[in-house]
Amino acid sequence: MSDYRPLPDEDRETFHAYTSYAFSPHQEPDEFDPEADHWKLGADRGLYDGDDVLCVCRHYWFETTWRGVPIEMPGLSAVASPPEHRHGGNVREMLLASLKEYRERGAPLSALWPFKYSFYRKYGWDTTNHRGELEFDPEVLADVVADVGDEGRFRKLDGDDWEAVDAVYREQTAGEDLSIDRTEDWWRHHWFEGWDSDPYVYGWERDGEVAGYVNYKIESDDGDKTFAGWELGAVDHQAFLHCLRFIYSHDSQVSTVTLHTGPDPVFLDLVDDPQNVTLRRKTGPMVRVVDVVDALETIPYPSGIETSLVFDVDDPLADWNDGRFELVVEDGTGTCTSTDAAPDVTLDIAALSQLVIGYRPVSRLVKTADIEAARPAREDLGALFPPRNVFCRDSF
Template identity: 40%
Template sequence: MEYRPIPADRSDEFRRLVSYAFSPESGPEIDDEERPHPGERYGLFEGETLLCVCRHYDLTVRVRGEDRRVAGLSAVASPPEHRQRGYVAELLKESLADYRERGIDLSLLWPFEHAFYRRYGWGTVNEYARYATAPETLASAAGPDRGRFQRIEADEWASLDAIHRAHGDRADLSIRRTEEWWRRRVFERWSETPYVHRWDEEGEPRAYLAYAVDDDGERTLRVTDMAYTDHAALRQLLRFLSVHRSQIDRISLRAPPDFPLFEMVDAPGEIECTLHAGPMLRLVDVARALERLETSDGFERRMTISVSDPSAPWNDGTFSLSGEGVAREPTETAAVETTVETLSQLYAGYRPLETLERVGDLRIHDESVRPAMEALFPARRTYLGEHF
């Protein structure tokens, strides 16, 4: 078997495999023309037979307050005739080795099933809430009618970028978007073209939202992306949504679990809210990723961490951390023992140390290192809401 890029003349085969995996109800036909896409197509081949496929993204993502290069993984798919033979597992292992060779230390994905990717070392790193309500419910949370909303086209993407960055700085894991990302993932979304509106006050862009309208017996305005610079700007977005009451039955939007919508409206009982597990992150190269963390405060002496990672042999073993850096250790004993999945969650700041001791695969065998571990891995606010 060989892992390699999928050539352009086989892009239709790639699209058919992905369509069958994620939307089989669409039937075997695909659109005649594929919209441009920012990702790279890769596959596992046996001769010229395509066994399974995936798409790679080279992303810049905020991790612990710092912009980091992260490998996005998506569109992992295999036709039914090649399933349950270990091909996808091999594709994932080859992808990790590829990322490592490119100098990328972290991988991020949206899973079709969280349990599946846990087996290969990815760990959940945030939840998201989905809200649904009638437009009139939002009227009580609306800000006063001021400023100006206007429809924005793709060529004006740069006017939204500062809003998105300010919004994303409130939590880790937000994607720093390129022009191509804005065009292909915000102003175009697979087969749909959302509406995009921006709110300005005194000539300054303060908020925006992108949305589409579905009609399955009732009209639902589905917010696909939104960002705001402050609470007053959020209230303007809610006002904009509320004025659709004459033509829309329901508003649907996705937000962080601590989104204050219940506190903002007069009738919170009219809002449906469901909580969902979100994206997953994985350390591609444990040693290099740990080197990126600040160690001077926490490591006056050496500390050892044993990591279990069957999918990436370069991560499977014991590592020593000290003020001089990170090194692989031949010893089998360590002060801390964990799996790459749990270490990835700890690294992202998704859960504090004591929580992952209770519910994750984390064991501290030497209590003297606990203060250093807490200093190295403080919990952070994490939220990535956009799919890729």
């Protein structure tokens, strides 16, 4: 019988070999480095048959905010299995064991970045949010920053500046659901450091305080160089414009700028001709309810609504979620219990996950997700689970 357990130090090289083969089989694996910084960030697990490692994964114990409530949202990463152990149900067993561990920790949600959406969709995860990627010639910025001035100063930043950057990040993400609370180790060993090479990070200072930052790399393809902006943070619009001014200062070096943004970037309304900018809409990570009762009782509900709904939930992985649950909402608080009553809403766990985080309005979810509900129930669902500003931007 297989055994799910923490990965000991002596199996780290196996973890490295499995993940290298799973995610970059076309490349020669990097030499295993037991002192690499990424080992400091996660909690590694393996599914074992005796001493034989069948598959591995990594958990990040993220803290985030959901409808104003601080929660733990474990990030599942580095799920990998060698060819000789695939198609035997090992990964499914490890995913279930991971959910059990999350449940024991009291985490109502889990998130991951998929290698293929359909693979994790069948196990109950679904899209958390969308994101954008802008592409344009740097000359597009000329008119945008023409009148911004040259006050303040730009300064190269490193890991020792993490607190200053964190303050900007917290200002920018205030009001967003599921943005990760970045720890010092995350800043130092994930954000300021890269897997293959470290990014450049520059900040714009106003009155001696960092008010904006740009995390980027300069990429080259057959001699054409691209300013690849991975993250731009700013406490206000002035700081944002100065960060764009910094990017524009590379016009003699690069022929293209790419910039990761939210799904509805204000940048398009700043340029003279938006047709000179390409916006690629991309999917973000995936989210999953860990425990139906815990999730529905964790979040606050809009005041002034008193109702009850019976959910019939289909969960292909976690049997504790597979059944009917009655949610009673009074005075902004929800109470959830198992029931045998007739359902008002029938849905799978992936649809429930998108519903409770406010991924889309209910009127759209009933068209795109596995949800069946009569019109009165839809109205209650719409009132209880309005769309939210959800944006989990970190890769992991």
